[in-house]
Amino acid sequence: MLVTGDTIAFVGLSDPRHEREWIQLETLKNFFASYGVNVFISPLLYEMECSRPAWAKELMRLFEHPDVKAIFDVSGGNLANGILPYLDFERIRQAEKPFFGYSDLTSVLNAIYTMTGKPSYLFQLRTLCWSQAKQQQARLVASLFEQRHDLFDVQWEWLSGQRMQGVVVGGNVRCFLKLAGTPYFPDLTERLLFLESYGGKENLIRSYFYQLAGMGAFQKVSGLMLGTFTELEKEGGRIEDIVHEVVPADLPVVKTRQIGHGEDSRALVIGETLQLERGDSHA
Known part of the structure; x- marks a missing residue:
């Protein structure tokens, strides 16, 4: 799914992230950099107030960006379903780009499947920073870089x-x-x-x-x-x-x-x- 030189993107389509979580984004960025993968962190992740249309526009831009190979949502909370009316699902279908998220992103994952027939991934990338970080990192590397099934x-x-x-x-x-x-x-x-x-x-x-x-x-x-x-x-x-x-x-x-x-x-x-x-x- 990923190889050296690829670029991935971090988004937060649900509730705004607290400042204390920003350090996790840098930790994840450094982790992927160690495998030669570039990380684009959406600037909207650092905003405490961001409209649903603005996040939808950002997501569509990343789905269509030729350099971005996968999109990881690192948020959770309550607001993700608010972006659905502003998404262009036909363009998402054509992009055929992996999208990862969990919890509140359930609404987006299922909407993508319903409207496009394409799969997406129920997974929280920030588990790579939590108490089971080493095991989670190993599973992700095996699955995303080595085509194994560990994750x-x-x-x-x-x-x-x-x-x-x-x-x-x-x-x-x-x-x-x-x-x-x-x-x-x-x-x-x-x-x-x-x-x-x-x-x-x-x-x-x-x-x-x-x-x-x-x-x-x-x-x-x-x-x-x-x-x-x-x-x-x-x-x-x-x-x-x-x-x-x-x-x-x-x-x-x-x-x-x-x-x-x-x-x-x-x-x-x-x-x-x-x-x-x-x-x-x-x-």
């Missing part, structure tokens, strides 16, 4: 069913549901729905699952994939209990602790066809 190698635990196959959609459940009722919400028919969450105690997470059930999501998808539910688990809750209550018993369900808001979180490709079978725990 995408995920162990799944089966909760029900024997097999699932389909195109992966979803991400952070709160941010995924922002797309409900919009043209950016993906068709769930025969899809694999991945869900995770950072915030949310048991009843809030249960309400998200109730909403998905009311939308007929669990009747349409061919499988449910669960990541970590950080606050729920911290409070002693179990996502399995909510699944048992809300999700049809005959729907295949798998779970992993390797994708979510953990500091060692792997990557998941939104818009990629995935096949899982019981007994083969890795994807």
Whole structure:
């Protein structure tokens, strides 16, 4: 995906970044420089107030810039879905450029797949600066520079069913549901729905699952994939209990602790066809 001499770009389509996080951007820039990759940090990342149209214009410019080979969003929060009406998805489709983001960027990742049919990557690049930095750096280098699968190698635990196959959609459940009722919400028919969450105690997470059930999501998808539910688990809750209550018993369900808001979180490709079978725990 990347070779020496390439240029990548950092953007922040969700909430503004705090000054204390700016040093992480320089750390990441230096990390990529050690592999001969140039990093363009969008100046908008250093602005505390930036309009949705301005960020959309910047993103489109980077998608179409011939020197930029990949775009990494390093933000999170609440505002990412606000840029969607200002994006030109046909131009994004033609660019065929990898886009990475997580959490609130779930809305953008799924919109890109829905509107273009192209995949994008659920991953937070700043994990390369956190407590599991060395391991995350090694996984990223193996996958982006050496064409290996380390960053995408995920162990799944089966909760029900024997097999699932389909195109992966979803991400952070709160941010995924922002797309409900919009043209950016993906068709769930025969899809694999991945869900995770950072915030949310048991009843809030249960309400998200109730909403998905009311939308007929669990009747349409061919499988449910669960990541970590950080606050729920911290409070002693179990996502399995909510699944048992809300999700049809005959729907295949798998779970992993390797994708979510953990500091060692792997990557998941939104818009990629995935096949899982019981007994083969890795994807």
